[in-house]
Amino acid sequence: MSAPLPAIRALPSWLLGRAAARGRTLVAEALAAEGVKMWHHVVLSAVGDLGPVAQAELGRSIQLDPKDLVGILNDLQSARLVVREPDPKDRRKNAVSLTEEGARLLERCETAARDANDTLLAPLSAAERELFMGLLTRISGTEPPAG
Template sequence: MADAEAPLAAIRSLPSWLLGRAAARGRALVAEALAAEGLKMWHHVVLSAVRDLAPVAQADLGRGVGLDPKDLVGVLNDLQAAGLVLREPDPRDRRKNAVSLTEEGARLLTCCEKAAREANDDLLAPLSPPERDRFMALLIRISGTEA
C-alpha cells in the first residue's frame, strides 16, 4: 500500500501542484462571490480593464486581457445587454468600436471588487497579516509580475 501512496505524496509535495490547488480554491471563492453579484470571472476582468483603459478600442481591450476576439464579443454582448458597457465608434478611429463603462457598470464593478477582495481575504484567512504580506511578495517574485 505504501508504494501506491508514494506517487500521490510526491505530486502533492510539488510547489506547482500546491500553487495550482491554491489557485483553484481562490478562483472558486472569487467566482462564487462574483456570481452573487450576477457576474462571471471574464465579465469582471473585462469590466475592470474597461474602467482602467476607457475609452478603449475593442481590439486593444481583447489583447490587453488576453481574450480571443470571438470570446470578447460574447462577453461584451452580455455586458452591453445588461447596461454595463457602451460600444460606440472610437473617436480616434471611427472604423473601430470604443468601449466604456456606464454608471451602472462602474457601480457593479465597485461591488464586485469588494466581493473579490473579501473572497481573497477568505483564501488567505489562515495566514497572519505579516504572513500575507510575505506570501504576496513571494508570489510576485515567482510569477515574474509586478502588482
Template sequence: MAEAPLPAIRSLPSWILGRAAARGRALVAEALAAQDMKMWHHVVLSAVRDLAPVAQADLGRGIGLDPKDLVGVLNDLQAAGLVVRAPDPRDRRKNAVSLTDEGARLLTRCEEAAREANDALLAPLSAAERDQFMALLTRISGTEGV
C-alpha cells in the same frame, strides 16, 4: 488510514500553488456569482474602467482574451446596460468600449466581493505573513514591477 495517493506530486510547489489558485478562483467565482457576474465579465469590466474608451481589439489584447470570446462577453455586458460601444474617437472604423454608470457601480461591488473572497483565502495567515506571501508570489510569478 491509508496515506493520500501521489505523495511525490502533492509535495511539489507547483501542485500546491495550483490547488491554492483553484481554491482562490472558486471563492472569487462564488462571490461574483452573488453579484450575478462571471469571472471574465468582471475582468472585462475592470479593464474597460482602466482603459476606456478602449478599442475592442486593444481590450482583447490587453487582457489576453480571444476576440470571439470578447465579443460574447461584451454582448452580455452591453445587453445588461453595463458597457456601451460607440465609434472610437481616434478611429471611427473601430468600436470603443466604455462603462456605464451602472457598470461602474456593479464593478465596485464586484471588486469588494473579490477582496472579501481573497481575504477568506488568506484568512489562515497573519497580516505579516500575507505581505510576505504576496511578495514571494509576485517574485515567482514574474509579475514583479508589472
C-alpha cells in the same frame, strides 16, 4: 492510511495549483452572488481601468480571443453595463466604456473579489500575507500593482 501521491502533493506547482483553484472558486462564488461571471468581471475591470478603450486593445490587454470578447461584450451591453461607440481616435473602431450602472457593479464586484481573497488568505497573519504576495510576485514574474 496516508493520502495518495505524496511526491506529487509535495510539489510547489501542485500546491500553487490547489491554492489557485480554491481562490478561483471563492472569487467565482462571490461574483456569482452579484450575478457576474469571472471573465465578465475581468472585462468590466479592464474597461474600468482603460476605458474608453478600443475593442481590439481591450482584447489584447486581457489576452482574450476576439470572438470570446465579442460574446462577453454583447452580454455586458445587453445588461447596460458597457457601451460600444465609435472610437474618437479612429471612427472605424469601436471604443468600449462603462455605463454608470457598470461602474457601480464593478465596484461591488471588486469588493466581493477582495473579500473572497481575504477568505483565501485568512490562515495567514498580515506579515505572512505580505511575504506570500511578494514571493508569488517574484515567482510569477509579474510586477506588483502600483499604489
